[in-house]
Amino acid sequence: MPKIKDIPKIDRPREKFLQKGSDALSKSDLLAIILGSGIKGKNVRQLSENIIKKFGKNFLNITVDDLLGISGIGQAKALQIVSAISLVKRFYADEKTSEIIIKNSQDVLSLTCDLRDKKKEHLVCLYLNARNSLLKKEVVSVGLLDKALLHPREIFYPATELNAASVILIHNHPSGDSSPSEKDNQIVEKIVQAGEIMGIPVIDFIIVSENDYFSFHEKIKGPSKNIDYVADGIQGTLFAIFEVKKPDYEITAEKIQENYFYIPQVKENYIQLHNRRYIGNKHKLIEWIFSIINKECSGNSFADIFAGTGVVSAVATKHFEKVLLNDFLHSNYAIYRAFFGNEAWDKNKIDNIIKSYNNIYGDDIEDNYFSKNFGGKFFSKNSAKIIGFIRENIEENKNNLTEREYYMLIASLLYTADKIANTVGHFDAYFKKEFVNDSFFMKPIDPIDVQEISIFQEDTNVLAKKIKADVVYIDPPYNSRQYSRFYHVLETLTKWDKPKLYGVALKPEPENMSDYCRANAKEKFAELVRYLDTKFLNNPCLV
Ligand SMILES: C[S@@+](CC[C@H](N)C(=O)[O-])C[C@H]1O[C@@H](n2cnc3c(N)ncnc32)[C@H](O)[C@@H]1O
Numbered sequence: 001m002p003k004i005k006d007i008p009k010i011d012r013p014r015e016k017f018l019q020k021g022s023d024a025l026s027k028s029d030l031l032a033i034i035l036g037s038g039i040k041g042k043n044v045r046q047l048s049e050n051i052i053k054k055f056g057k058n059f060l061n062i063t064v065d066d067l068l069g070i071s072g073i074g075q076a077k078a079l080q081i082v083s084a085i086s087l088v089k090r091f092y093a094d095e096k097t098s099e100i101i102i103k104n105s106q107d108v109l110s111l112t113c114d115l116r117d118k119k120k121e122h123l124v125c126l127y128l129n130a131r132n133s134l135l136k137k138e139v140v141s142v143g144l145l146d147k148a149l150l151h152p153r154e155i156f157y158p159a160t161e162l163n164a165a166s167v168i169l170i171h172n173h174p175s176g177d178s179s180p181s182e183k184d185n186q187i188v189e190k191i192v193q194a195g196e197i198m199g200i201p202v203i204d205f206i207i208v209s210e211n212d213y214f215s216f217h218e219k220i221k222g223p224s225k226n227i228d229y230v231a232d233g234i235q236g237t238l239f240a241i242f243e244v245k246k247p248d249y250e251i252t253a254e255k256i257q258e259n260y261f262y263i264p265q266v267k268e269n270y271i272q273l274h275n276r277r278y279i280g281n282k283h284k285l286i287e288w289i290f291s292i293i294n295k296e297c298s299g300n301s302f303a304d305i306f307a308g309t310g311v312v313s314a315v316a317t318k319h320f321e322k323v324l325l326n327d328f329l330h331s332n333y334a335i336y337r338a339f340f341g342n343e344a345w346d347k348n349k350i351d352n353i354i355k356s357y358n359n360i361y362g363d364d365i366e367d368n369y370f371s372k373n374f375g376g377k378f379f380s381k382n383s384a385k386i387i388g389f390i391r392e393n394i395e396e397n398k399n400n401l402t403e404r405e406y407y408m409l410i411a412s413l414l415y416t417a418d419k420i421a422n423t424v425g426h427f428d429a430y431f432k433k434e435f436v437n438d439s440f441f442m443k444p445i446d447p448i449d450v451q452e453i454s455i456f457q458e459d460t461n462v463l464a465k466k467i468k469a470d471v472v473y474i475d476p477p478y479n480s481r482q483y484s485r486f487y488h489v490l491e492t493l494t495k496w497d498k499p500k501l502y503g504v505a506l507k508p509e510p511e512n513m514s515d516y517c518r519a520n521a522k523e524k525f526a527e528l529v530r531y532l533d534t535k536f537l538n539n540p541c542l543v
Helices: 013-020 027-035 044-061 064-068 075-097 105-111 152-162 182-198 216-221 283-296 311-316 330-340 347-357 369-374 381-396 403-420 488-495 521-531
Strands: 122-128 134-142 166-172 202-208 213-215 301-304 322-326 452-456 468-473 533-537
Touching: 013 027, 027 044, 027 075, 044 075, 064 075, 105 202, 105 213, 122 152, 134 152, 152 166, 152 182, 166 182, 182 202, 202 216, 213 216, 283 311, 283 468, 301 311, 311 322, 311 330, 330 403, 330 452, 330 488, 347 381, 347 403, 369 381, 381 403, 403 488
Parallel strands: 166 202, 301 322, 301 468, 322 452, 468 533
Antiparallel strands: 122 134, 122 166, 202 213
């Protein structure tokens, strides 16, 4: 039996490793290095070959006892091998579970301290999942930051690849002054708006210098506020807390001109279903959506189970005999009952009530729940007084109204409030500027004529077990932001239970928090698809 010293030096495992690196070695060579020496009658290479051959693919699960079964292997050698395997396994396990959660700017700074003394400007992006766990840290650009040169694609393309729920940007100022320049402000605005359109919000933009930093998130929230990105269960985003304009973008989907689409005519003196601001509403995509539905699906019944504004259902009523719509928000339910309900209502009565509401002046009435909480914030003091007064009046007169009339008046008030709200379109924040729209003017709604409609206000996964439809249109939320929190003012105005309100955005206790905005969305979605009794489902990733 040749001893290891009889093998030419270059072929001995240790020498081979040192000269050519680990990749040049076979598994048995690597094991030979761990074992170090052979036993009587077997050199270390042969011993290693025997072990690798005997356990093959099971090598990583070898136990000390398994090894003791091999002649010549004693406890010391067995422990050497099993410990080496356990050590590697331990590191792999740590790698898999070592999650970095980004809670606030301090967590960001500790991850990016290398940027502070860079001589050139860098822009670094942190890509996060829905739990704010770090998916990837990437340098997006090196050199002077310029709005004209930086394309949002560079930030958001990797974000879509990584399935990121949000991003945080960090930029260094080699000058030593961390205050944002005019260019920084322009870039933040551009990226924040792009993120909003993409549904991948920008949580923070941080500028670091050698000894200092500036966080847009902290600056906007103010020094006394909790600086954590997730507060009150809600993810803070720069779009939500920043005073940026509503993005002025055009949907570029190809327009398909077919005359079977129901596009509501503009009626100056009436409110139409789509005349509201609502995140994720499909009004602008409706032609495209129905061109696909009409091509790919057939049947008599249609269910819009995350209906939002209800614009998809409105068009569905023109193509399907039976339509079902559902959303768990109180305000959406009231709007559906108003627009789609088939109960009786008196047009003259509604017109006259609204006319009388339009003759109310803020100066003539007392402060009320709505004006005390929202006046001078989400609405002008005057408008808030009028809105609160009218809502109280609708409630007091409930017995003189049919259910349909009751919901019609509430819907008119909701649309009017949305139109004059001092916000970017939702109620996570209000503009801090002096001027607020003070032109309260209520219009009646323009109801939609329907054959057979069922209106629900339920959690979708509960409803899914009870319904049946040929086509089910699924349009759940796409990120961690809860609709019930975004539209809390409309919810409070609808329920009129005058809850205690909390925080800067004056929100009530959480209600209707959707699992589709949480980490378990995937499981909920799988459950939903299992429960649904239908022939056709849309792919919510596409529409
Ligand atoms: C993307 S929006 C739907 C937009 C709608 N297709 C439109 O065109 O207006 C998602 C809607 O799902 C509702 N929602 C979220 N989770 C829900 C749940 N678990 N049950 C019922 N509705 C839910 C939200 O209130 C929101 O209105």
